[in-house]
Amino acid sequence: MTTQHIEETLSALPRRYPGPGGGAAIVRDGQVLARHSWGFANAETRRPFTPATLFRMCSITKQFACALLLDAFPDPTVLDRDVAARLPNLTEAPPGMLHLAHNQSGLRDYWAVAMLHGAPVESVFGDVEAEKVIRGTRSLHFRPGTAYSYVNQNFRLISDIVQDRLGRSFAELLQERIFDRHGMRRAFLAADTRAMPDGTTGYEGSEATGYRAAENNIFWTGDAGLGASLDDMIAWEQAIDAQRDDPEGFYNRMSAPVAFADGAPARYGFGLARSMPFGRAATGHGGALRGWRSHRLHIASARLSVVVMFNHMSDAQGAALELAAAALGEAGPPAPVHGESRLPGIWFEPETGLAVPIDEAASRLRMRYAYPPEMLDRTSAETAGRDATRLKLDGRDDTLTMARPQENRVTTLQRRTPGEGRHDVAGRYRCDELDAELTVINAGGSLYGGFSGMLGIGRMERLQPLAEDLWLLPCLRALDHSPPGHWTLAFARDENGVVIQTRVGCWLARDLSYRRLPD
Numbered sequence: 001m002t003t004q005h006i007e008e009t010l011s012a013l014p015r016r017y018p019g020p021g022g023g024a025a026i027v028r029d030g031q032v033l034a035r036h037s038w039g040f041a042n043a044e045t046r047r048p049f050t051p052a053t054l055f056r057m058c059s060i061t062k063q064f065a066c067a068l069l070l071d072a073f074p075d076p077t078v079l080d081r082d083v084a085a086r087l088p089n090l091t092e093a094p095p096g097m098l099h100l101a102h103n104q105s106g107l108r109d110y111w112a113v114a115m116l117h118g119a120p121v122e123s124v125f126g127d128v129e130a131e132k133v134i135r136g137t138r139s140l141h142f143r144p145g146t147a148y149s150y151v152n153q154n155f156r157l158i159s160d161i162v163q164d165r166l167g168r169s170f171a172e173l174l175q176e177r178i179f180d181r182h183g184m185r186r187a188f189l190a191a192d193t194r195a196m197p198d199g200t201t202g203y204e205g206s207e208a209t210g211y212r213a214a215e216n217n218i219f220w221t222g223d224a225g226l227g228a229s230l231d232d233m234i235a236w237e238q239a240i241d242a243q244r245d246d247p248e249g250f251y252n253r254m255s256a257p258v259a260f261a262d263g264a265p266a267r268y269g270f271g272l273a274r275s276m277p278f279g280r281a282a283t284g285h286g287g288a289l290r291g292w293r294s295h296r297l298h299i300a301s302a303r304l305s306v307v308v309m310f311n312h313m314s315d316a317q318g319a320a321l322e323l324a325a326a327a328l329g330e331a332g333p334p335a336p337v338h339g340e341s342r343l344p345g346i347w348f349e350p351e352t353g354l355a356v357p358i359d360e361a362a363s364r365l366r367m368r369y370a371y372p373p374e375m376l377d378r379t380s381a382e383t384a385g386r387d388a389t390r391l392k393l394d395g396r397d398d399t400l401t402m403a404r405p406q407e408n409r410v411t412t413l414q415r416r417t418p419g420e421g422r423h424d425v426a427g428r429y430r431c432d433e434l435d436a437e438l439t440v441i442n443a444g445g446s447l448y449g450g451f452s453g454m455l456g457i458g459r460m461e462r463l464q465p466l467a468e469d470l471w472l473l474p475c476l477r478a479l480d481h482s483p484p485g486h487w488t489l490a491f492a493r494d495e496n497g498v499v500i501q502t503r504v505g506c507w508l509a510r511d512l513s514y515r516r517l518p519d
Contacts, residue, residue, distance in 0.1 A: 003034075009326040010036045017319050019312025020203050020211055021049030023230040024319065026327050027305040030241040032234060033327065041200040041311060043211065054198045055309045056190060057226040057233070057294050058287030062155045062271030064178055065170075065222030066101050067250050069158055070270070071177050072166060076101065082161045087137050095144035097161075100154035102258050102269045106140030108509035110153040111218075111480040116504070116512070117436050117453035121477045126219035130156060132454060138433045141352075141510040145261035148268055148407040150508065152223040152480070155271065159222025170221055179232075182239035190227025193218045193289065197227075202291020203312045211312065214291025218479055224287065230309060233296065237305035240298060255283045255300070260408045267406040276387065277321055278330045286317050288481045295320040302328060313481070340381050341365060342393055346466045347400055347413040348490070352510040353503035355466055355488040356402070356413055358391075367391075370507040371485030416467035423447060425469065425491045425499050429514035438489075438504065438514050449473045449489065463489070469499075475506075484508050 006026065013024055013036070021039030025032060041049040069076055080096040087094050095105035110133045114125060117133065134153055141149065163170040171189035179187040190196060193216035205211040218224075228236075243249030258269030267274045272283045277297070284297035295316040298305045306323045308316045325331070343365060347356040357368045365376045365384050376384040382393040390403040400413040426447060429438040436453030440463070449471075450460040464472040469491040475484050484506030491502045501515045 006034050006323075006326045009322060010034050013308075013319055013322075014038045016322075017310060017314035017316075018207050019310055019314055020201075021053075022308070022310040022312075022314075023049060023051060023053065023055075024308045024323060025051075025230055025234050025237075025306070026323055027234060027237040027241070027307075028327060029303045030238050035230070035234070037230060041198070043201070043203070044213070045199060047199055049200075049311065051230040051234075052186065054186060054190070054196050054200050054227050054229055055294065055311070056193070056196070056200075056202065056224075056287070056289055056292045057228050057309075058224045058289045058292055059152075060285050060287040060294060060296055061220070061222060061224050061226035063254060063285060064174060064226055064271070065155045065159050065162075066254055066270035066272075067178055068170075068173055068222075069097075069101065069162055070250065070253055072162055072173070079161055079165065082165065083157060086134060086157055086161070088135060089138050090140070091138055092140060093144065095140075097158070099144040100158055101271065102266060103148050103150055103154060104145050104260065104266070105151055105154050106142045106144045106147070106149070107137060107151045107153060108141055108512075109149075109151045109483065110134060110156075111478065112484045112506060112508040113434070114455055115458060115475055115478050115484070116431070116434055116438075116451045116509070117455040118451050118458045119455040119479055120458065121479070122215045122217055123456060123479070124217045124219075125479050129455060130219075136434065136454075141505075147260070147409055148266065155223040156221050162222075170225075183235040184228060184232040185235075187226065187228040187232040189221070189225045191219050191221060191225045193220065200311060202289065204291055205312075214289075216290055218289075224289070230307065233307045233309075237296070237298065237307065240305065241303055244300065244303065251298075255298075262408070264405075264408050266408070277324060278328060280328075284320075288313075290477075290481045292481075297321070297324055299324065299328075304328065339378060341378050341384065342381050342397060343378075343384055343391060343400065346416045346418050346470070348416050348467075348470060349402070349411055349413050351411050353488060353490045353505050354507065354510060355470055355472060355486075355490070357466060368486065371483055373485075416470060418466065419468050421447075421465040421468060421471060425471070425489075425502070427499070427519065428517040429502055430517055431504070431512050431514045433512060437517075438502070440489075447471070469493070 020043045023037035025035040041047045041053045076097040084094040099105040159170040202214045203211040204214045240251040254270040258266040275282050282299045287294040293310045293316040296307045297320045306320045308319045367374045378384050384391045392401045398415040403410045426440045426442040440449045447463040448460040451458040461474045471489045473487040504512045
């Protein structure tokens with residue numbers, strides 16, 4: 001593809017992904033092929049967004065925590081006992097250090113669980129709160145090594161354990177062993193999300209609604225604490241290219257094949273997601289917080305890297321794929337298949353207790369299981385999917401097989417008849433495992449629910465009925481940028497039809513039992 005086309009694609013990003021500001025770069029063969037920044041890092045002070053602007057890279061931090069882990073401990077399993085020591089109340093076999101690094105730990109995500117503990121949306125969540133939630137873990141939602149689930153505290157545990165073992169702060173270790181070594185001159189651990197040293201601000205909203213500065217109060221470490229400029233990330237990509245032929249090079253070790261306990265290949269390891277854009281093996285990661293979006297992508301066979309940063313909530317991954325396509329001379333995605341589908345409806349996954357609503361969305365199907373909802377291509381009236389998720393209806397209409405190879409899971413979904421639900425589910429429910437409560441109130445004919453626990457009293461949200469005894473409790477604003485999206489509330493009754501308990505869960509934190517308390 002011509003350099004002109006690449007520059008045109010890069011220059012079009014502010015129009016295609018509008019917002020206060022941003023930056024992007026393409027690195028090929030270790031050289032900067034294109035670099036562009038636009039708009040404002042702080043719209044109020046009129047500070048421009050430049051390649052030197054400090055940015056919250058958010059979850060892209062995870063690969064840096066793993067780079068430090070491997071640099072300090074070439075065999076991470078020597079830290080397995082350290083992991084167990086930080087989960088003193090766990091009643092089953094604990095995960096090991098590699099389970100953490102590969103998101104195979106079976107832990108429930110602590111930012112999601114914090115909402116069950118009543119954490120207000122924009123409350124402070126620092127070391128004290130994190131330790132309370134992590135130490136309180138009593139069970140896992142799958143056996144370590146058998147499946148995948150995205151868990152932020154996996155990487156907080158990694159950074160905490162490494163710094164305790166080495167007797168120096170995570171920030172100092174990153175600076176000395178990673179940033180300085182790889183020419184990332186402005187990079188630092190931006191643990192406090194309330195402000196950046198140069199005043200760069202993340203924004204909520206859109207051009208239709210207007211923008212306002214996002215408020216965040218999380219204190220991050222190895223899960224999402226990296227602060228870096230576009231030039232810093234270019235240096236990271238160049239360091240990756242420079243060691244491409246060294247089997248023991250840091251990135252080659254991090255991006256080597258990873259497997260589950262049964263030998264099935266895993267698509268995530270050492271803080272890096274594995275994918276196949278344009279049929280080419282790639283590694284990378286996204287980053288997201290309220291007001292911030294970023295993505296980096298590396299295609300080793302083409303010696304190509306792409307980095308995108310938005311200080312607003314546009315699709316950084318989509319932008320990164322557009323730039324990669326332009327650099328590789330690839331066409332855009334194929335047109336969707338039109339036609340009838342028998343898949344829309346309300347589905348339920350008995351294994352996890354999660355609702356799986358599927359509906360029509362333009363020419364695709366939208367499945368609300370993880371968050372954000374997944375957009376699936378219709379491949380026939382009985383099938384749909386993409387690389388990460390595949391659905392197949394059996395000979396009847398009441399059973400749907402869902403294969404999620406990235407999670408190493410194949411499950412069966414049951415169709416549920418849509419309905420308004422009965423209001424006798426109102427009441428108080430207690431989760432003994434979390435020492436937390438759910439309150440459901442009939443407020444003038446509408447049901448509202450809210451969580452409470454050691455972190456506070458969460459806000460009440462109107463419940464959304466799906467089917468008989470199956471409801472959703474919205475949680476679209478949380479400590480993190482959006483999880484969990486919606487909690488499934490699956491109520492159960494005794495032989496007399498009296499509600500006795502509910503299963504509560506989301507993709508990030510599944511299958512927690514709440515018993516109904518006496519009125």
